[in-house]
Amino acid sequence: MLTASAAHAAMNFCAAPAMQTSERTNADPGVKALVNAVQSHVDDRPRPRVTLHTEGTLPHEGIRDESIEAEKDLDLMRDAALAWRATGNERYLHLVDRFLLAWTTTYRPSFNPIDETNFESLILAYDLTASALPVKTRNAANAFIGKMVNGYVADIDKQPRPLKGTYRNNWQSHRVKLIAMGAFTIDDRKLINAAQRLFVEHIGDNIAPDGATVDFAERDALHYVTYDLQPLVTAALAARRHNRNWLRERAPSGAKLADALDWLTPYALGAKMHDEFVHSSVAFDAKRREAGLPGFTGQWEPKNAAELFHLAARLDGRYAPVALRLAPTPPAWLAVCLPLAAR
Structure with missing residues (x-):
């Protein structure tokens, strides 16, 4: 067991309001x-x-x-x-x-x-x-x-390189998010270094130099581009609290997280449109479409990227106009956690 002095969080992800008075809260x-x-x-x-x-x-x-x-x-x-x-x-x-x-x-x-x-x-x-x-x-x-966090790092590190399958698509984005958030929160230097290494590796594996993602190629769906990028943006927000700019961290391939957000932006603004899952290579997508689940047929709805761009706006203010166009206010938790967009 950790000692009382060691057991504390260090990330401070949220710039949450500091013990406001009841008048200010109201x-x-x-x-x-x-x-x-x-x-x-x-x-x-x-x-x-x-x-x-x-x-x-x-x-x-x-x-x-x-x-x-x-x-x-x-x-x-x-x-x-x-x-x-x-x-x-x-x-x-x-x-x-x-x-x-x-x-x-x-x-x-x-x-x-x-x-x-x-x-x-x-x-x-x-x-x-x-x-x-x-x-x-x-x-x-x-x-x-x-x-x-240790379990996820060990699982990834035992995989053969180059990483394939769910170790280079959206599953890996969610692994990297949990690793980064957990590592920074418990302030474990070894795990923080692993998070940085795995984040950069995943950017190179998942994002092409033009910003297109592996998930778009596999699923033919912007739904999965959003699902892929949101955990990476969240991981980057955790790193930002420790003065690390993962938004612009460049993989050896030249790819950056910012490239993928820029690739998605014209779709979010309605300048480009996309019919979802038409050529998906994953059988479960067809199963969900046949079950009548919303979002698995027809055109992608840009508002589904609202939370992603509100999170991205906390990394870089140039995403704020996109976020506000998709939704005039962020989700309630984010509005309280990080009330202001980055400059």
């Missing part, structure tokens, strides 16, 4: 909306599961529905952490403590990044509250995050 509609949403769940009990599984399943298959319901806990603890930072109300901190301890002592990482991508919310909740949590919870969270 004057900010974004903070007020988030606080009100958390308040309605302040007495909820956590619903941790040992396993989660949604990847490759349709609604009502396997444990998909139960997993999605349980995952709501992860976003709730993140939002409660933000509400505590904004108001200083100890009830929100106690909620984070209960949920964080329950999940980090119950869940067993599967190292399936699609099933586990939403653990970014747990990492953020810990990052926001670690200094005020009981030692027992801090130690449990540090151990859990360390186990998850």
